[in-house]
Amino acid sequence: MIVSKSFIESPKARDAEFTTNQEDRPIVVQFAASSAKELADAAELVAPFADAVDLNCGCPQRWAMHEGYGAHLIQQPELVRDMVHQTSNRTNLPVTIKIRIHNDLKKTVQFVQTAEHAGVSWITVHGRTRSQRHHPVNYNAIKLVKENMSVPVVANGDIKSTEDADRVARMTGVDGVMAARGILQNPAMYAGFDTTPQECIHNWVEIAMKLGVPFTPFHQHLMYMLEKLHSKQEKQIFNSLSSSAAVLDYLCEHHGL
């Protein structure tokens, strides 16, 4: 989620928040925004490099909601309608939204139908409300969204394996699934692996170094991928590493990479 306001205003924020390369397609760029102009301005900047723009209507973090971003927007259907409208008119890119569900599911159905009329190309639904963290995912709510929409619906929440993906797709009738923590921990998940083979991690490290992936995403991705290989103590040590070179040394020494 890129905060559109700082992305528009600051070249430094743009450099820090968005890097890509020619092989990085298809790519959907997700923004946090609180006005139609902000979203459309930010979308115009990435349009040459992007295949779609997504509006985050699901982030439940307090700072984001306070700024009028993320899950705050599921209470603002008219604003989201204008945001989708203006952005697709100005960029010609498909515009999509990712939402959390409401306590009252009738509101969720009304919300997604308003978004559909405004022209969203697909909708991703995380089946928890904005106050839920570890509650079971409400797949019936996702099914309800799917039954009430014509555009594709993507289900999200607690998908950690291809079996989970198949089960959720069957249960909800959705057109696709999205995994977040599952794919961060095991990027080879969709290839059917329970854990990502060392060789894949090795290849990824090589490519990341060649492309000059900045330290923070480099470190964070490895943290997730190596989670299953780490004891708590190892995790703490890994967490304290502060440069890509230190990470590489650590991987060579402890994991033979």
Ligand SMILES: Cc1cc2nc3c(=O)[nH]c(=O)nc-3n(C[C@H](O)[C@H](O)[C@H](O)COP(=O)(O)O)c2cc1C
């Ligand atoms: C480290 C991390 C970063 C996330 N960042 C975003 C984000 O930028 N935008 C977004 O829509 N959701 C974000 N999410 C939420 C996930 O997309 C997803 O909705 C949530 O984790 C539930 O799906 P999961 O069970 O597959 O992880 C993030 C989640 C995690 C764990």
